[in-house]
Amino acid sequence: MIGLGVESTAHTFSCAILEKKGKQGKILSDVRKIYRPPEGEGIHPREASRHHVENSAIVLSECLQEAGVTIKDLDIVSYAAGPGLGPCLRVGAVVARSLASYYNIPIYPVNHAIGHIELGKLLTGAKNPLVLLVSGGHTMLLAFLNKQWRVFGETLDITLGQLLDQFGRSLGFASPCGKNIEDLALSTSNYVLLPYSVKGNDVSFSGLLSATKSIVQKSKADACFSLQETAFAMISETVERALSFTRKKELLVVGGVAANKRLSEMLQDVCKRHGCKFFVAPQKYAGDCGSQICWTGLLESQVKKGVSLEETFVTQSWRLDSVKVDY
Amino acid sequence: MKLLKKGAEADIYLTRWDNLPAILKVRKAKRYRNPILDAKIRKQRTIKESQIISEVKSYGIPTPLVYYVNLKKSSITMQEIPGKPVHDLPDSKIIELSTEIGRLVGMMHKNGIMHGDLTTSNFILYKNKVYVIDFGLSQKTIKPEDHAVDLRLIKEILNSAHAKIMESTWKNFLLGYKSVVGPTNYAKITNLVSVIESRGRYATVV
Ligand SMILES: Nc1ncnc2c1ncn2[C@@H]1O[C@H](COP(=O)(O)OP(=O)(O)O)[C@@H](O)[C@H]1O
Ligand SMILES: [Mg+2]
Numbered sequence: 001m002i003g004l005g006v007e008s009t010a011h012t013f014s015c016a017i018l019e020k021k022g023k024q025g026k027i028l029s030d031v032r033k034i035y036r037p038p039e040g041e042g043i044h045p046r047e048a049s050r051h052h053v054e055n056s057a058i059v060l061s062e063c064l065q066e067a068g069v070t071i072k073d074l075d076i077v078s079y080a081a082g083p084g085l086g087p088c089l090r091v092g093a094v095v096a097r098s099l100a101s102y103y104n105i106p107i108y109p110v111n112h113a114i115g116h117i118e119l120g121k122l123l124t125g126a127k128n129p130l131v132l133l134v135s136g137g138h139t140m141l142l143a144f145l146n147k148q149w150r151v152f153g154e155t156l157d158i159t160l161g162q163l164l165d166q167f168g169r170s171l172g173f174a175s176p177c178g179k180n181i182e183d184l185a186l187s188t189s190n191y192v193l194l195p196y197s198v199k200g201n202d203v204s205f206s207g208l209l210s211a212t213k214s215i216v217q218k219s220k221a222d223a224c225f226s227l228q229e230t231a232f233a234m235i236s237e238t239v240e241r242a243l244s245f246t247r248k249k250e251l252l253v254v255g256g257v258a259a260n261k262r263l264s265e266m267l268q269d270v271c272k273r274h275g276c277k278f279f280v281a282p283q284k285y286a287g288d289c290g291s292q293i294c295w296t297g298l299l300e301s302q303v304k305k306g307v308s309l310e311e312t313f314v315t316q317s318w319r320l321d322s323v324k325v326d327y
Numbered sequence: 328m329k330l331l332k333k334g335a336e337a338d339i340y341l342t343r344w345d346n347l348p349a350i351l352k353v354r355k356a357k358r359y360r361n362p363i364l365d366a367k368i369r370k371q372r373t374i375k376e377s378q379i380i381s382e383v384k385s386y387g388i389p390t391p392l393v394y395y396v397n398l399k400k401s402s403i404t405m406q407e408i409p410g411k412p413v414h415d416l417p418d419s420k421i422i423e424l425s426t427e428i429g430r431l432v433g434m435m436h437k438n439g440i441m442h443g444d445l446t447t448s449n450f451i452l453y454k455n456k457v458y459v460i461d462f463g464l465s466q467k468t469i470k471p472e473d474h475a476v477d478l479r480l481i482k483e484i485l486n487s488a489h490a491k492i493m494e495s496t497w498k499n500f501l502l503g504y505k506s507v508v509g510p511t512n513y514a515k516i517t518n519l520v521s522v523i524e525s526r527g528r529y530a531t532v533v
Contacts, residue, residue, distance in 0.1 A: 199476050229360075
């Protein structure tokens, strides 16, 4: 089976081609173009969608070329149907829909968040993990039970990605700013106490965001370092709580923030205490990409026929814990 | 000393106190956490837990007796409740006990206490009585918003770990809870639970 996956939930427009043989999956190509808002500004949905429209044709043709396949070789087409920004989502859906109807290829709407998890499992070999999904759109702890991903913890306000981005932007970085903050944090080890808010298995970041902004004047580096130390410790503690409660023996970290080395280091220490294996999605595939959509579509195609064109919806707030997983 | 369990944050040992079996709960230093932050959290929670675990007894909530608190080591020695965590009981029993759990939570809230960590591992059934443990995240607060956070957490746990029996356990929990806090508070707090949920659910993706 050969599939094409189209991702366009937020900053990234990406197309990928994967080949599935039995349980094995192979990434043949994964091409991306990332919209970068002006420094210090957040993502503007209309601008981002314009970027996606302008780049869709070139990304698609590059991804076919790199994989060495033609559109006629495709067995299925999948697209990210949510959650995400409406105008961005629609670009990906239109690309997928056009291909599906013109070439008569079965089409699959895919939940973007489940895509992160499934690709993470494919690339790391994790079997039955507790999943930490940390990105711009999500901060969630999940475990699979009775055919659905269940939420064992999440943020009560903003996500970890939003925390880092909103703070980074206040320093004048261009988002996504995770990498800038991580680099600046490495230059110091001077910790300033910041509000730490763990509520059972859940976290709340909004108080931390405003408190960190208020200590920037003294030292930007100290602020970055202290922000990371505090936010990641909160995440690590909720992971620890969820591991102890679910008794899972694997932890899988996926999503854009999974690329952060300090976060991984802390989580590895958590895993040690609980005799748990640690898996993190490879840096290149931790963030948004076509492969996550393509692979999930291929898995779906094992148990489902594609949907009719009328059902090729997009849903901005499509919760992953509402999706039945039958494969 | 025998390590009994690794809890959500502490190590639990079986020990003796005055020749009685007892539990030693130690909040060990966490290497991943910055030492300044770590020390502050462990000390704060040890103090909170030992205070509130005793205070709620006077409101009629069964909790372990605290024997000894060692702030230097962030440890608490307390009475052993040799029953089973509700989490590990058969589904039918959990459904049945949910009303009582709701009642206990209602009693805490009515007396201005938020538990802060309402999972089914933090209730122990012993001799037909439900004991509440693990007060490290508890707080003295009469704010309905805080009480709603408590309810949302137990709902999240029922909806995940106990998904199969979510409906009946949640219904029973709310029955017990309402019977203690009364219909007005009940309506206010359950409304706030929906507010918190919708905040997470429609969190804008940026
Ligand atoms: N007093 C006690 N009597 C019997 N078992 C206990 C007692 N205290 C804790 N435990 C057991 O240890 C586990 C973890 O203890 P807990 O106080 O909840 O620590 P943590 O904060 O790490 O979760 C509990 O779920 C329970 O099974
Ligand atoms: Mg506990």
